[in-house]
Amino acid sequence: SPIIVWIRRDLRLSDHAALHAAGKSGRPVIPVFIRDHTVDDLGAAPKWRLGLGLAVYAEALAEKGSRLVLRAGPAREVLEALVDETGAGAVWWQRAYDPAAIERDTAVKSALKDRDIDAQSFAGHLLFEPWTVETKQGGFYKVYSPFWRAVKDTEVPEPLPAPSTLAAPERWPEGDALEDWNLGAEMRRGAAVVEPYVQLGEATAQARLGAFTGGKIDAYKDGRNLVSEDGCSNLSENLSLGEISPAQCWHAGLRAMEAGKEGAETWVKELVWREFAYHLLWHTPHLPESNWREEWDAFPWNEDERRREVIAWKHGRTGIPFVDAAQREMYVTGRMHNRARMIVASYLTKHLMCHWKIGMKWFEDCLIDWDPASNSLGWQWTAGSGPDAAPYFRVFNPITQREKFDPDCAYVNRWIAEGQSNPPKSALSYFDAIPESWGMTPDDDYPEPVVSPDEGRKAALSAYENRDF
Numbered sequence: 001s002p003i004i005v006w007i008r009r010d011l012r013l014s015d016h017a018a019l020h021a022a023g024k025s026g027r028p029v030i031p032v033f034i035r036d037h038t039v040d041d042l043g044a045a046p047k048w049r050l051g052l053g054l055a056v057y058a059e060a061l062a063e064k065g066s067r068l069v070l071r072a073g074p075a076r077e078v079l080e081a082l083v084d085e086t087g088a089g090a091v092w093w094q095r096a097y098d099p100a101a102i103e104r105d106t107a108v109k110s111a112l113k114d115r116d117i118d119a120q121s122f123a124g125h126l127l128f129e130p131w132t133v134e135t136k137q138g139g140f141y142k143v144y145s146p147f148w149r150a151v152k153d154t155e156v157p158e159p160l161p162a163p164s165t166l167a168a169p170e171r172w173p174e175g176d177a178l179e180d181w182n183l184g185a186e187m188r189r190g191a192a193v194v195e196p197y198v199q200l201g202e203a204t205a206q207a208r209l210g211a212f213t214g215g216k217i218d219a220y221k222d223g224r225n226l227v228s229e230d231g232c233s234n235l236s237e238n239l240s241l242g243e244i245s246p247a248q249c250w251h252a253g254l255r256a257m258e259a260g261k262e263g264a265e266t267w268v269k270e271l272v273w274r275e276f277a278y279h280l281l282w283h284t285p286h287l288p289e290s291n292w293r294e295e296w297d298a299f300p301w302n303e304d305e306r307r308r309e310v311i312a313w314k315h316g317r318t319g320i321p322f323v324d325a326a327q328r329e330m331y332v333t334g335r336m337h338n339r340a341r342m343i344v345a346s347y348l349t350k351h352l353m354c355h356w357k358i359g360m361k362w363f364e365d366c367l368i369d370w371d372p373a374s375n376s377l378g379w380q381w382t383a384g385s386g387p388d389a390a391p392y393f394r395v396f397n398p399i400t401q402r403e404k405f406d407p408d409c410a411y412v413n414r415w416i417a418e419g420q421s422n423p424p425k426s427a428l429s430y431f432d433a434i435p436e437s438w439g440m441t442p443d444d445d446y447p448e449p450v451v452s453p454d455e456g457r458k459a460a461l462s463a464y465e466n467r468d469f
């Protein structure tokens with residue numbers, strides 16, 4: 001009988017344990033993607049990017065003589081209906097680790113098992129599944145460095161090849177047309193502006209990995225901090241949808257280390273931050289919902305999203321060039337440099353004393369590399385409320401950070417048009433992307449700071465010193 005392979009955030013053929021096993025079985029394989037509530041709940045940019053990724057993935061499957069069947073509805077109902085229609089005896093998938101997916105998958109597994117369907121999940125989205133890494137006392141890790149030391153010498157299995165064949169069923173079940181899902185509907189900003197920055201699909205991701213580990217990884221240690229330079233791998237976009245696997249990245253990183261590339265270990269350590277984020281999310285699923293350290297509930301976070309300062313922050317017109325450049329970079333490219341993410345998050349949660357959830361949600365709507373674990377950890381880490389967090393009194397100064405990491409203002413000038421006599425295309429493209437209702441034009445005067453770095457810092461530190469905990 002056929003095997004249904006339920007595809008989720010794993011849009012690849014290689015190093016895909018469920019597809020690999022299904023291919024090897026010689027039984028007919030029916031790959032299916034379900035538009036359920038976890039898809040409908042995505043922010044505008046990640047949902048749009050998912051649609052682009054699905055189109056490329058469907059083509060890759062077609063080249064193997066297979067198909068991607070698209071269905072919409074609650075996953076359990078869709079899968080049970082497909083089992084009935086196709087006579088499938090098995091439903092296999094790769095595990096996910098965020099709370100919404102875990103709840104759904106647990107229910108699906110038990111419903112299928114009740115019907116004697118072979119419901120199996122496989123590993124693949126992570127290098128180290130969260131329950132496999134334990135402290136000596138038997139608990140989970142709350143600090144990154146000991147987590148890194150615990151995993152760094154682990155033998156990670158070599159990535160699996162793509163299945164050589166995927167047998168087609170006698171009759172394909174019907175599916176929806178991807179265009180009808182219109183996953184880009186909420187992407188109000190001109191998708192045409194963002195599209196040139198997107199790099200889609202497994203083959204592209206592999207090429208990206210090869211180019212990076214054969215080149216820029218050497219200088220990554222310092223290069224990763226220079227915001228105007230393309231010194232990072234940019235693979236988060238592909239990792240987020242599983243267009244590449246972490247094991248493929250890990251092994252490429254190790255090979256670069258063996259080849260004596262200086263920055264390779266630092267890069268592999270960054271891959272492990274992604275693992276650490278999932279480790280924490282799995283063990284403490286409230287990470288995206290509430291302050292990880294409960295005492296922070298007593299902090300006077302400002303939670304009013306309509307405040308002038310918050311709107312200025314979202315629109316990239318706080319009057320702090322580093323912050324504004326970063327927000328505009330995200331709006332135009334769907335991505336933001338890691339250092340810039342820390343700066344804008346610090347400015348929102350410290351200088352403006354806004355609740356980190358406001359920023360987390362904005363990122364969730366704008367990032368094409370949105371990831372439930374890394375985004376919530378990144379926000380709670382910067383805000384100071386999270387595990388292994390930067391202490392709240394460590395307030396990034398956006399002026400000195402700019403001097404250090406964008407010394408010639410190349411980044412700021414790339415993204416901020418106002419005040420430049422001949423602004424570059426990138427800075428102007430922001431105005432093609434934003435809605436008219438934001439009321440911004442490139443000819444405006446660049447605004448004065450909504451909150452100056454000094455005043456904001458003082459207010460944040462004073463609130464911190466007078467807190468109730």
Ligand code: FAD
Pocket residue numbers: 224232233234235236237239240267270271272273274275277336337338339341342345363367369370371372374375376378379382
């Ligand atoms: P590289 O520097 O090439 O690193 C390789 C890979 O390691 C990345 O692709 C990523 O998977 C992982 N990685 C690197 N840094 C981190 C980190 N700090 N935490 C977790 N994983 C990391 N990353 C996301 O993928 N999605 C998010 O939604 C996200 N939101 C963030 C929000 C905030 C406030 C902060 C401070 C960080 C956030 N990050 C997020 C982490 C980090 O900024 C990005 O992973 C990184 O910028 C991606 O660029 P890259 O692929 O070129 O990374």
